[in-house]
Amino acid sequence: DVKVTQSSRYLVKRTGEKVFLECVQDMDHENMFWYRQDPGLGLRLIYFSYDVKMKEKGDIPEGYSVSREKKERFSLILESASTNQTSMYLCASSLSQGSYGYTFGSGTRLTVV
Amino acid sequence: QKEVEQNSGPLSVPEGAIASLNCTYSDRVSQSFFWYRQYSGKSPELIMSIYSNGDKEDGRFTAQLNKASQYVSLLIRDSQPSDSATYLCAVNTGNQFYFGTGTSLTVIP
Numbered sequence: 001d002v003k004v005t006q007s008s009r010y011l012v013k014r015t016g017e018k019v020f021l022e023c024v025q026d027m028d029h030e031n032m033f034w035y036r037q038d039p040g041l042g043l044r045l046i047y048f049s050y051d052v053k054m055k056e057k058g059d060i061p062e063g064y065s066v067s068r069e070k071k072e073r074f075s076l077i078l079e080s081a082s083t084n085q086t087s088m089y090l091c092a093s094s095l096s097q098g099s100y101g102y103t104f105g106s107g108t109r110l111t112v113v
Numbered sequence: 114q115k116e117v118e119q120n121s122g123p124l125s126v127p128e129g130a131i132a133s134l135n136c137t138y139s140d141r142v143s144q145s146f147f148w149y150r151q152y153s154g155k156s157p158e159l160i161m162s163i164y165s166n167g168d169k170e171d172g173r174f175t176a177q178l179n180k181a182s183q184y185v186s187l188l189i190r191d192s193q194p195s196d197s198a199t200y201l202c203a204v205n206t207g208n209q210f211y212f213g214t215g216t217s218l219t220v221i222p
Contacts, residue, residue, distance in 0.1 A: 033210075042214035043157075043201070090156055094210075101147045101203070102210060104156040 003027070006091050006105035013112050019078040021108050023091030031094045032074035033102070034058075034066065036087040043090070049074055081112045116140060117204050119213035127221050132189040134216050136202030139183065145205035146178055146185045150198045151215065157201055161187060192220045 007022035025032065033048040035058075045058030047066040055066050063085060067075045074093075078085055088109050092102040117138050126132045134148075145164055149157035163169045163176040163185065175188040185204075189196055199215040 040214070043212040045209075048209070101145070101159045101162055101205075102157075104158070107156045 004091055004093055004103050004105035006089075006108050008108050009106065011108055011110045013078075013081050013110065015082060015112055017078075017081045017112075019081050019110065019112075021076040021078075021089055021091075021110070023074045023076070023105055024072055025074075025093040025103070026072065027093060027103065028071070029093035029095055029103075030071075032068065033092045033094075034064075034074065034076045035090045035092065036060070036085075037090055037107075038087050046076065078110075083112050086110060086112045116206075116211035117202055117213040119200075119202050119216050121214060121216060123217040123219055125219045125221055126192050128192060128194060130192050130220075132192045132196065132218055132220070134187040134189075134200050134202075134218065136185045136187075136204075136213055137183055138185070138202075138204045138211070140204070140206045140211075141180075141183065143180075143183075143204045143206045146176070147203040147205070147210075148174075148176060148185075148187045149201040149203060149212075150196075151201060152198045189218075192218075194220045194222050196220050 004025045034046040035043045049055050049068045065077045091105040094102050119136050148161040150160045151157040161176040163178045169176045173190045177186045197219050199217050201215045202213040
């Protein structure tokens with residue numbers, strides 16, 4: 001069964017901390033994505049990657065960076081966590097061209113205090 | 114103008130009724146269309162995909178696509194309380210997906 005695994009289900013971090021969110025997929029998918037989801041705002045794309053060591057900014061990249069050193073792993077980094085980054089973070093992957101839809105990870109609920 | 118628009122609801126239907134969820138999109142070159150179901154506190158799961166005009170049926174679910182009208186819908190027949198969730202419409206244009214904000218559905222026993 002196709003799987004996208006996010007390392008943490010719940011995280012609580014302090015303002016100013018550097019935060020790493022990890023995502024691993026076992027489907028040999030080329031494309032990987034990071035979204036945040038907030039009530040009333042829907043899914044907002046932070047960053048995406050179509051290949052190893054490649055990254056593209058999404059709609060809301062400010063305050064975030066990403067790393068893709070291996071095809072199966074896509075990490076989201078909050079350089080200096082702030083309270084407005086409290087959110088549900090969702091990782092997703094897809095085959096090239098996205099014709100088959102995304103597979104989402106189970107999500108990480110991040111609270112910044 | 115948003116890429117993908119859905120009625121936010123909430124939509125309430127009695128158990129056994131047909132639930133109808135609607136979605137419009139703005140980019141005429143969109144190629145692939147998807148419906149995701151998201152239970153509260155969980156991540157979205159893909160339930161239907163449709164690529165050509167017309168209807169596509171899978172069990173109690175029917176997706177309908179009309180590219181001329183830039184409209185895609187999801188019908189849920191014989192609605193069950195377990196169908197209560199938020200339904201997200203997603204449209205693929207090239208390599209990127211655009212999601213609607215979702216329609217909340219409640220099926221009343």
